[in-house]
Amino acid sequence: MMPRKLRWILLCCLGLLLAGPLAAAPDATLHDDPAHPAAAPHWLRTELYFGMRPADRPRQLVSTAQWRKFLDEEVSPRFPDGLSVLEVYGQWRGKDQREIQRLPSKLLVLLHPDTPDSAAKIEAIRQAWKQRTGDQSVLRVTQAVEVSF
Template identity: 40%
Template sequence: MTIKTGLMVAALFMLAGCNAPAHNTADTTCKADNQMQQTTLYFGLSRPAGKDITGQEWQQFVDQDVTPRFRDGLTVFDARGQWLGNDGKVAREQSKALMLIHGKDVTSEQNIEALRGIYKSRFAQESVMRVDQPVCVQF
């Protein structure tokens, strides 16, 4: 091994050490009181036949159905959905994303599934996508 090659190998080892992730126990642990669940629901705003779901209809759903079940708070995002339809064509529509932070309990689970069912029934939707993940929350 030449001196030049030796220096390059040494430099690579030093650089590799710089890129190694820090293992801080504070970053990888969450106190039991801070452990919650994040559920994001995705609601399409197009009906299969007829007019799109209006802003007023959406807000009425939030006020009458969502808020009573999740009084501690929620977040709504405007979104634009896209998927491959059964006909092989890309379908696109305006959407709403509803993010809920909640305990991992039976009541929350029932409330989330109730919202999905109400929306699908009321607005003739095939599905309401649901994404769940554990989160560490601090206020």
């Protein structure tokens, strides 16, 4: 009869041997797809926060159709491989304002390579929104991420 501790160690080793090849199997569906790399060093996650009240019409919300048109015309052509949009509540106080503004907002999440081209596209999106709505700002938060598809 084998001692309990030795039996436990052998079972663990056997489990690792059996699990190893399964864990290392590549995902053949996205293999060699540059838009969906297996490992993507030097990628960023950028969050853009959009207020849904135009500056010139503070009592009116940007409609779903207007937001969709903005995504279709300004965002998707620049980042066609994917993005995420979340509904969020926001508040802020703009330049020369005494009152805090509370408004529904959209959070756009982009995962992209850390390149000057990506940075320029993001700035173009921010400028396009400010031009369309008269907003003073589109908050941008960017951080390094490890991405794998």
